[in-house]
Amino acid sequence: METAGLSEGRITPTLYVDGDACPVKDEVYRVAERHDLDVVVVANRFMVTPRGGRVRLQLVPEGPDVADDWIAEAIRPHDVAITADIPLAARCLAKGAAAIGTTGRPFTSASIGSALASRELMSHLREIGEITGGPKSFRPADRSRFLQELEHAIQRAKRSLGTSA
Secondary structure, three states, rough: OOOEEEOOOOOOOOOOOOOOOOOHHHHHHHHHHHHHOEEEEEOOOOOOOOOOOOEEEEEEOOOOOHHHHHHHHHHOOOOEEEEOHHHHHHHHHOOOEEOOOOOOOEOOOOOHHHHHHHHHHHHHHOOOOOOOOOOOOOHHHHHHHHHHHHHHHHHHHHHHOOOOO
16 A cells, blocks of 8 residues: 655655545645645546546445545545545544545544534434435535635644645
């Protein structure tokens, strides 16, 4: 398993994207290019990614949590995970990495416990038929909030590595 982030002899944050159904991949590519960062898109099916540059598609076998397991194994304290999966975000935080939801919601050590509990409660309510709808639709405000939070996470990661922000 390759862990990106070593570029031209300097350590930089790597952005790991939980690629299946991620609505902000293009935004991640643009921000990563501006900051000269590696991006690893992890998915269990082929998807188009930018040619050249520092974006790589990591294909994993199909199966529950296979992509999540790959990201959780590869991620390092200075990296950033982009995922809507709350348990994966918790695993990334436990390794000292940053985690951002696709709507721009930052997962933090202070908020992850309640996010996991809410997820469990909503899952239970769906199982017993109390809730039949899915998540809210993705809105332009979510994209804007995501871009802002990704920028903040990258700046924090660069500062923690002692590289220029």
